[in-house]
Amino acid sequence: MSTETExxxxxxxxxxxxRPRIERFRRGWDxxxxxxMGVLGIVIMVVFILWALFPDFFAPHSLxxxxxxxxxxxxxxxxxxxxxxxxxxxxxxxxxxxxxxYVGQGILTLIVRAAxxxxxxxxxxxxxxxxxxxxxxxxxxxxxxxxxxxxxQRIVDVxxxxxxxxxxxxxxxxxxxxTTNIILGIAVTSWLxxxxxxxxxxxxxxxxxxxxxxxxxxxxxxxxVFRHIMPNVLPLAFVFLAQDAATAIIAQAxxxxxxxxxxxxxxxxxxxxxxxxxxxxxxxxxWLIPPGICIMLIAAAFYFIGxxxxxxxxxxxxx
Amino acid sequence: MTRISARYLxxxxxxxxxxxxxxxxxxxxxxxxxxxxxxxSMITPELDQADIEQLRETWGLNEPxxxxxxxxxxxxxxxxxxxxxxxxxxxxxxxxSRFPRTLVLFGAAFIAQFIVGPLVGMYLGWWRGTRKDKTIxxxxxxxxxxxxxxxxxxxxxxxxxxxxxxxxxxxxxxxAEFDWTVVTIITDVLKHITLPLISIAFVSWVGAxxxxxxxxxxxxxxxxxxxxxxxxxxERTVMIxxxxxxxxxxxxxxxxxxxxxxxxxxxxxENVFSWPGLGQVLVTSVLSRDYxxxxxxxxxxAILIVVMRLLTDIVYTYLDPRIKFGGxx
Numbered sequence: 001m002s003t004e005t006e007x008x009x010x011x012x013x014x015x016x017x018x019r020p021r022i023e024r025f026r027r028g029w030d031x032x033x034x035x036x037m038g039v040l041g042i043v044i045m046v047v048f049i050l051w052a053l054f055p056d057f058f059a060p061h062s063l064x065x066x067x068x069x070x071x072x073x074x075x076x077x078x079x080x081x082x083x084x085x086x087x088x089x090x091x092x093x094x095x096x097x098x099x100x101x102y103v104g105q106g107i108l109t110l111i112v113r114a115a116x117x118x119x120x121x122x123x124x125x126x127x128x129x130x131x132x133x134x135x136x137x138x139x140x141x142x143x144x145x146x147x148x149x150x151x152x153q154r155i156v157d158v159x160x161x162x163x164x165x166x167x168x169x170x171x172x173x174x175x176x177x178x179t180t181n182i183i184l185g186i187a188v189t190s191w192l193x194x195x196x197x198x199x200x201x202x203x204x205x206x207x208x209x210x211x212x213x214x215x216x217x218x219x220x221x222x223x224x225v226f227r228h229i230m231p232n233v234l235p236l237a238f239v240f241l242a243q244d245a246a247t248a249i250i251a252q253a254x255x256x257x258x259x260x261x262x263x264x265x266x267x268x269x270x271x272x273x274x275x276x277x278x279x280x281x282x283x284x285x286x287w288l289i290p291p292g293i294c295i296m297l298i299a300a301a302f303y304f305i306g307x308x309x310x311x312x313x314x315x316x317x318x319x
Numbered sequence: 320m321t322r323i324s325a326r327y328l329x330x331x332x333x334x335x336x337x338x339x340x341x342x343x344x345x346x347x348x349x350x351x352x353x354x355x356x357x358x359x360s361m362i363t364p365e366l367d368q369a370d371i372e373q374l375r376e377t378w379g380l381n382e383p384x385x386x387x388x389x390x391x392x393x394x395x396x397x398x399x400x401x402x403x404x405x406x407x408x409x410x411x412x413x414x415x416s417r418f419p420r421t422l423v424l425f426g427a428a429f430i431a432q433f434i435v436g437p438l439v440g441m442y443l444g445w446w447r448g449t450r451k452d453k454t455i456x457x458x459x460x461x462x463x464x465x466x467x468x469x470x471x472x473x474x475x476x477x478x479x480x481x482x483x484x485x486x487x488x489x490x491x492x493x494x495a496e497f498d499w500t501v502v503t504i505i506t507d508v509l510k511h512i513t514l515p516l517i518s519i520a521f522v523s524w525v526g527a528x529x530x531x532x533x534x535x536x537x538x539x540x541x542x543x544x545x546x547x548x549x550x551x552x553x554e555r556t557v558m559i560x561x562x563x564x565x566x567x568x569x570x571x572x573x574x575x576x577x578x579x580x581x582x583x584x585x586x587x588x589e590n591v592f593s594w595p596g597l598g599q600v601l602v603t604s605v606l607s608r609d610y611x612x613x614x615x616x617x618x619x620x621a622i623l624i625v626v627m628r629l630l631t632d633i634v635y636t637y638l639d640p641r642i643k644f645g646g647x648x
Contacts (some may be wrong), residue, residue, distance in 0.1 A: 036453070037453065037457050037460075155623065157335075157338045157344065157628060158338055164582065164583045165582070166586060166602065166613075166616075166617065167537055169605050169606075170349055197569060220522075244465075245530075246464060250464070250466050250467075254467070254586075255585070257466075257587060258586075258587075258602060269466070272466070272468070272469060280477070282476055282480050288469075291469075292465070292466060292469035295465075296464045297460065297464070298464075299463075299464030300460055302462065305458040310533065
């Protein structure tokens with residue numbers, strides 16, 4: 001009996017403690033949904049997430065499916081092979097709303113089944129590079145022109161001297177072409193932008209009068225950084241998380257274009273690489289357009305959400 | 320500019336030099352730790368063990384690794400990049416002929432990016448939240464998300480394959496029939512550069528805009544902007560003279576980022592258009608394990624970037640009077 005009352009009082013106090021946070025989140029959500037752009041980003045993202053979770057429901061065929069043959073192993077007649085890559089066909093001679101590629105796989109099937117790959121790369125790389133870049137940028141900016149700043153800046157300098165994509169190529173070539181290595185390589189090279197811009201912003205912010213007054217009031221460095229400077233650079237940090245996710249997706253596509261993507265996994269970049277290596281770039285629009293559009297949409301969705309977040313965290317009046 | 324002391328500049332120069340040394344060491348380690356050796360690309364079935372040994376000797380692979388390292392560092396200081404096994408020529412020649420070609424393409428793209436980007440960003444930031452801002456901003460983000468090579472393909476398809484207006488490969492017309500005067504060369508290069516330049520600039524200007532817009536938006540609340548408005552200056556003057564000047568600070572920092580972004584694009588776009596530049600050599604040499612060439616190409620780009628960074632820092636201090644460097648404040 002007594003335990004129950006204890007429990008309920010615990011729950012009550014928990015509710016009490018979380019109420020303002022829930023309230024704040026709800027307010028933020030309301031602000032967020034006012035932005036059409038953010039909502040659009042969410043919608044695109046949800047569609048891709050659904051594709052990634054339930055590919056069987058959205059994709060018309062499995063990856064083993066081949067035009068004319070279905071899933072039966074067999075050989076195509078010369079005439080049938082001649083017609084591949086086949087333009088969009090609706091039930092006659094087979095069902096492939098986006099047409100097929102040169103081996104007879106449905107384009108729509110490939111597109112839908114590659115969504116998980118793109119989402120994984122985007123989220124993993126974005127989170128990794130933000131976790132490195134933002135703290136380093138804050139520290140570096142706050143202790144501007146001390147040895148701490150110098151050290152971090154030298155590391156960044158050195159990293160910047162390495163051309164990003166060739167560096168990625170070398171990394172991937174050394175460590176083997178797997179999706180994990182591509183993500184690591186992207187994260188290792190993309191936290192720099194994050195760090196530099198956050199540092200620049202922090203340098204500018206710490207000259208502001210309210211930071212001065214906090215210093216005079218005797219606030220610790222940690223407190224100043226986290227209470228006064230971080231809230232002001234957070235929007236930028238969000239933008240960069242989204243930007244890094246989008247960059248990662250595009251970089252992976254670029255690597256795939258150069259023939260450096262994991263060709264056992266099915267990804268949109270790889271589809272584009274295939275269309276190039278088989279020489280159908282100008283002959284099969286139904287094969288060329290969708291993967292590019294998808295890369296664009298998912299990167300754009302990350303950007304849309306990121307920039308709308310910025311509006312939420314940084315409510316500025318419209319002039 | 321007088322606020323930047325000679326001591327600060329000297330310090331930055333020394334640091335830049337040290338940075339290059341560290342980058343060189345890193346390169347050495349990275350390239351040497353790649354699987355396979357570039358000897359492998361030269362070994363043919365006719366060669367026996369003695370020949371292979373001979374090759375290793377020639378390329379200095381039998382030296383202990385620290386000797387190789389020291390030789391490498393000394394040679395690079397003196398501008399000796401060695402010979403390329405795949406091009407069968409001094410690396411210096413391979414690299415130096417391609418450097419200007421890359422510079423032409425990316426200098427143009429860089430300038431285009433940093434004129435268009437901040438301008439658009441300035442207006443969007445100033446008029447933040449209006450319908451026009453939202454529409455332009457959303458569509459430019461969508462453009463920014465396009466994979467560069469895919470966009471380049473679309474451009475080639477439209478302007479070259481369908482319309483035949485611009486060539487889609489190389490920097491000059493191959494086996495051209497006309498006589499090579501300065502004018503024809505320039506027009507020829509202009510024709511060839513059009514598509515690659517559009518492909519890069521079409522995407523990259525958004526990067527500068529993305530930094531300018533929030534920066535511009537931040538300064539609109541600053542006291543000096545209010546003061547300028549209170550003085551009764553025209554909105555245009557306030558926007559450009561007072562707000563934009565200060566908003567340019569983060570954009571100056573971003574310049575180096577933009578350069579890195581362009582370099583990524585360089586590799587891809589040069590590949591798509593067979594533009595005979597550094598990016599293409601870099602990729603092919605890394606893939607064919609041509610260590611001397613890839614090292615030199617990396618090194619050239621590293622120098623370029625370090626110099627850019629130095630300039631960025633100087634511009635940065637020049638733009639923001641609130642930041643004081645060099646300890647002579």
